Amino acid sequence: MPELPEVEVTRLSFASRIAGARISSARLGKPLRWPLGCDPAQLAGRTVLAVRRRGKYLLIDLDQGLLLLHLGMSGSVSFTDRLPEPGTHDHFDLVTSRGSLRLNDPRRFGAVVFAQDEAAPQAVKLLGGLGVEPLTAEFELEGFHAALKRRSAPIKQVLLAGDIVVGVGNIYASEALFLAGIRPTTRASRLSGPRAARLLAAVRQVLTKAVQKGGSTLRDFSNAQGQSGYFQLEAMVYDRAGQPCRTCGTAIRMIRQGQRATYFCPQCQKA
DNA sequence: AAAAGCCCCTGGATGC
């Protein structure tokens, strides 16, 4: 579910409230994708300093160590004053002096991992290969175009891979390519400078707008206050197979790339 | 090095 915008919206919804809080206890439910990596009881007494985001990971900085939190496909975070009894899919709780964070994740592709610091092996394994942040100045044309030149795979899959630029998931990859007028099957290495520039701008624009709209909600995303997003109400192509293109009226097509659905307009995205 | 497949898991929608 969650791509960069949803993760960022989640972060914004509780970061300032949890900063400075003292952890009183932590609870684990069913196993997530990876083990926590420490005894949850050891988190008690530590202080939350800040919440950052790297790609689709949330980094919860503690006065000693940090927690890497990933929402996988179906994860969502809530931050409330009082936690109800845990439900079947509530797999991690962090009770603090300022409120409680809870991770609900039915499919359990998500994870919470403790690391001593970002140089620790567990952190490096997860964060080490990540590409540049799309909403910062480090996402710039020269580097982006040069990186694309080295890849012969379809541009959609290169965007999704996350090793050139992070945070673009299955929805926003299709949306950004539509906005840039680029066919998802085009080999990354074949994109000209100007087309790479259009794509760069489109990625930025789509992600920025989605953050402003509060993220997308296809199925189960909500921010830490339980609010869902509105971006999907205006998706140009995603999940719109057979429906008319909002620009030209041509029927939107769905294809499969790397066992994931891709949507595009055959008229507006000719190459 | 890069690309392509394979999984992990649960629940909702669809079809018979």
Place this chain on the structure above:
DNA sequence: TGCATCCAGGGGCTTT
């Protein structure tokens, strides 16, 4: 109503 099948917003790992 019940059951089988397919699909889903991610991404690390293994195999080509």
